[in-house]
Amino acid sequence: MLVVACIKQVPDTTQVSIDPVTNTLIREGVPFIMNPYDTHALEEALRLKDRYGFRVAAISMGPPNAEVTLRKALAAGADEVVLLSDRAFGGADTLATSQVLSAAITRLNEREEVAVVLCGKQTIDGDTAQVGPGIATRLGYTQLTLVDQIQHLDLAARRVRVRRKLEGRHEIVEAPMPAVLTVVREINRPRYPTVPMRLAAEQAEIPVWSNAVMTIAPETIGLKGSPTKVNRIFSPERDKGEILGDGAHDPDGAAELLIARLMSKDLLPL
Amino acid sequence: MGYPQIFAAVLAVSVVLFIVSCIRRFRLVALGKPEDRLSHVWTRVGNMLLFAFGQKRVVARPFGLNHFVIFWCFLVLAVANADFVIAGLNTQWGIAAWLPTSISGPIFGLFDLVSLLTLVVIGIAIARRLFFPPDYIEARSKDAFVILTMIALLMVAFFGSHAAENAPHLGFQTGFNYLPPMPVSNAIAHLLVGLPEATIHVLATGFWWAHAIILLAFLNYLPFSKHMHILAAIPNCFFKRLGRANTLPTETFEVGAEYGVGRVDRFTWKDLFDSYSCTECGRCTDVCPAFRTGKPLNPREVVHDIKVNLLANGERIAAGQQPGLALIGPHAEGTIAEDTIWSCTSCGACMEVCPVFIEQMPKILQLRRTLVEEEARFPEEVITFFENMEQRGNPWGIAPSERTKWCAHIEAKPFSDETEYLFFVGCAGAFDARNKQVSLAVAAILDAAGISWGILGKDEMCCGDSLRRLGNEYAFDRMVRHNIELFRRRGVVKIITQCPHCFSTLKNDYRQFGIELDVIHHTELIQRLIAEGRLPVNAAAIGRVVFHDSCYLGRHNGIYDAPRAVIRAATGQAPAEMARHRENSFCCGAGGGRMWMEEHLGTRINIARVHEALETRPDTICVSCPYCLTMFEDGLKDVDADPRVGVKDIAEVVAAALPAQAGEEAKA
Ligand SMILES: Cc1cc2nc3c(=O)[nH]c(=O)nc-3n(C[C@H](O)[C@H](O)[C@@H](O)COP(=O)(O)OP(=O)(O)OC[C@H]3O[C@@H](n4cnc5c(N)ncnc54)[C@H](O)[C@@H]3O)c2cc1C
Ligand code: SF4
Ligand code: SF4
Secondary structure, three states, rough: EEEEEOOOOOOOOOEEEOOOOOOOOOOOOOOEEEEEEHHHHHHHHHHHHHHHHOOOEEEOOOHHHHHHHHHHHHOOOEEEEEEEOOHOOOOHHHHHHHHHHHHHHHHHHHHOOOOEEEOOOOOOOOOOOOOHHHHHHHHHEEEEEEEEEEEEOOOOOOOOEEEEEEEOOOEEEEEEEEEEEEEHHOOOOOOOHHHHHHHHHHHHOOOOOOOHHOOOOOHHHOOOOOOOOOOOOOOOOOOOOOOOOOOOOOOHHHHHHHHHHHOOOOOOOO | OHHHHEEEEEEEHHHHHHHHHHHHHOOOOOOOEOOOOOOHHHHHHHHHHHHHHHOOOEEEEHHHHHHHHHHHHHHHHHHHHHHHHHHHHHHHHHHHHHOHHHHHHHHHOOOOOOHHHHHHHHHHHHHHHHHHOOOOOOOOHHHHHHHHHHHHHHHHHHHHHHHHHHHHOOOOOOOOOOOOOOOOHHHHHHHHOOOOOOHHHHHHHHHHHHHHHHHHHHHHHHHHHHHHHHHHHHHHHHHOOOOOOOOOOOOOOOOOOOOOOOOOOEEEHHHHHHHHHHOOOHHHHHHHHHHOOOHHHHHHHHHHHHHHHHHHHHHHHHOOOOOOOOEEEOOOOEEEEEHHHHHOOOOOOHHOOOOOOOOOHHHHHHHHHHHHOOOOOOOHOOOOOOOHOOOHHHOOOOOOHHHHHHHOOOOOEEOOOOOOOEEEOOOOOOOOHHHHHHHHHHHHHHHHHOOOOOOOOHHOOOOHHHHHHHHOOOHHHHHHHHHHHHHHHHHOOOOEEOOHHHHHHHHHHHHHHHHOOOOEEEHHHHHHHOOOOOOOOOOOOOOOEEEEOOOOOOOOOOOOHHHHHHHHHHHOOEEEEEOOOHHHHHOOOOOHHHHHOOOOOOOOOOOOHHHHHHHHOOOOOEEOOOHHHHHHHHHHHHHHOOOOEEEHHHHHHHHOOOOHHHHHHHOO
């Protein structure tokens, strides 16, 4: 059986700055990284491999240079990777993205039964958290979001039990497989690749599936298949706040002022 | 003494046994990887004379003198015993038979006195172990007492046999009855006068055989005890590294390669030979900051474990089988525990004191390489460090664009053809709030001296020191190659660093990758500028200053005088010294990548050092390293020290002594 990890290559947003003139993101020279949440999705897939002996496939939709990120997945221990890359996929919103990813998972499933699909909770660039649910809906798989623990997979009964991390509480859910799980960072600590694995990954052939291979209806993918349009990206103007008291010389006084102010605005429930 | 045939047979068996055990043991050394330790033969001979025969390092400690005497007694007695064996085979071959008594007499007199001296120093050695055992080794080991007793008995037998031999000649000093001038033996002989001739004869034979048997037993005990060092230590001084062990060998990254040392035969032959040379004196343990603060690292045991592991696995490995005893694993004799491996601060104190030049530190770091590169096993917190280094080129994972924030309010030119020196600010100097002030102080000093300098700004990347010391050679290798490419492209040759780790790494480690950089740490540069009169300083008394030697400036690069000269120039007086200073300085606890790790075993190293510094009642603790700065400031807070005690980098001390407008004048 196969576990599929969906991983996206994103710009290292901590290194992205905003052009003060055009108010757009300066992406030049910004290194790409594996979406941090996806490192946890991949790690969880590898742990399922260790626990249940699954094979792990990592897939990513992106430009050709996204293969760098897939090599990292190989180095970490993925058994196979597929890069979904085609000009026709470009400009996709979450709908079109999940369309392509779903098609890829379907193809993989034809070869080897997919037990679980793992996604990150969200990305650090698009931040929508919609792709995982989108895939689940499209494939008719169970949708389990915000998972911070996979407790048990019952392969005979085809059921999965997970713990979801919600605001201030946990929820334990049991559901039928196959399932799409989106994971939060608390779920695990990703492993560090060994050098032999890295070297093997550096030399591996990365299979690329273009739409010639996938043959998805062109109007459902890429820009054409994307009803959402991003109008403008900007960093909101932020007014410089007021400085209360003198924290350096009178920290207690400053703290009191702050508490009083927060209470007056009903921001500090007592 | 009768029976030369029997003696010849016993001797032959013992010698064959001895040779066989030596061959079996020393042959295993050849399992190690190659390493060149034969170049510059004459320098090596000199080292051997100085350190093995001169025992230079041995005598650096009080009881070392005792060992020095034992060593030389041994050399004299080696001759005595060679003669004993030869004469035992055939009396006609002995010195006494073929040398005129005018020569052989004094020689035997010498043997006699040296034997007495040996007995005395052995007595002292036993007394030390019984009454003043050092706290850092198990001084009262069976091994130690067995060997000391054997030597003492050998001396007793020597006196006994000579006394019995000489007794009949007492009082008859005629031509036929020559009495060799052996004061000790002869004094004992006097006690035998009056005994029947037959008894004396029995005594003489008995003692002679006792002497023979103890000698041969001793010979055959050597290879199986810590006294193997008697055989290995002298050559080990010959094979001693000629420079400092401040780098590690590079690695080749290709499919199928092995990384670091995960099996005993992946050490070099010299590493293995080191383990045979260990005298188990425990000096390395005594000075080890990890050991001294209760961590599970004892460098002497690491060396011992390597030896035990080699002896346990050597034959199997030689036969192409898998080793039976793991080199890295849960702590056991012959196996080194992971906690042990991660406790090392790479301070180099162990190597500085080892009388026979064993290199403990690089062995430990080689073990890390296997753990990191082959098994990805390391303390949890290190992964963040590795990822930050690989993704953002600095330990904190801060965006590279922040690298120039420290100099937002001063003029810092980008390094170019127009600037002479690259000021390699370093990660701490660029990102750490406290150390940014040091960067500003260095910049002010450079400006005051009219030095032409520039920075790489956001293109600067960590030098990679901690990656290497933590065993991540793969990431280090990539980082170095990236930096070298950058240096070449930008024409960087002369570099000023404000961190001893950057300094040592750029200077010593980068050389292995084919670039010769002219690197100078600010301490030495300032000292030079002051000496040349290029940096005007008005000595300003700032109270009592105590200087802490950082490991990578001091022990790893031998810079001890420059900081002291600078402090004298800037404050008008020589710095106070802690009990352990210069070569014997005690690490702050942050080296070897420990800066990025939790210190959850034992007590904190920086606290130990802070206490030591506070004993000198300082107003200012002066350091020359960003890590030391952090460790001392944290430590002072943790021990609730008088808040008036400050920690300053040496550059800050100097910057405070610059006359106002010094920079403007230099520019004008
Ligand atoms: C600044 C910015 C704003 C955007 N705003 C919108 C918007 O408002 N609406 C909209 O529809 N689109 C938007 N997009 C486009 C959209 O982000 C991506 O094109 C879409 O593919 C993925 O959405 P996401 O990044 O939010 O992923 P999320 O839904 O946040 O990602 C969840 C998980 O899905 C998986 N995943 C996501 N993308 C991929 C991929 N390419 N390959 C493999 N796995 C993947 C990963 O496991 C990921 O952790 C925006 C893009 C940018 C850069
Ligand atoms: S380098 Fe320092 S910490 Fe490491 S073993 Fe030697 S003395 Fe101990
Ligand atoms: S390694 Fe050196 S210092 Fe340490 S116990 Fe052995 S001989 Fe002594």
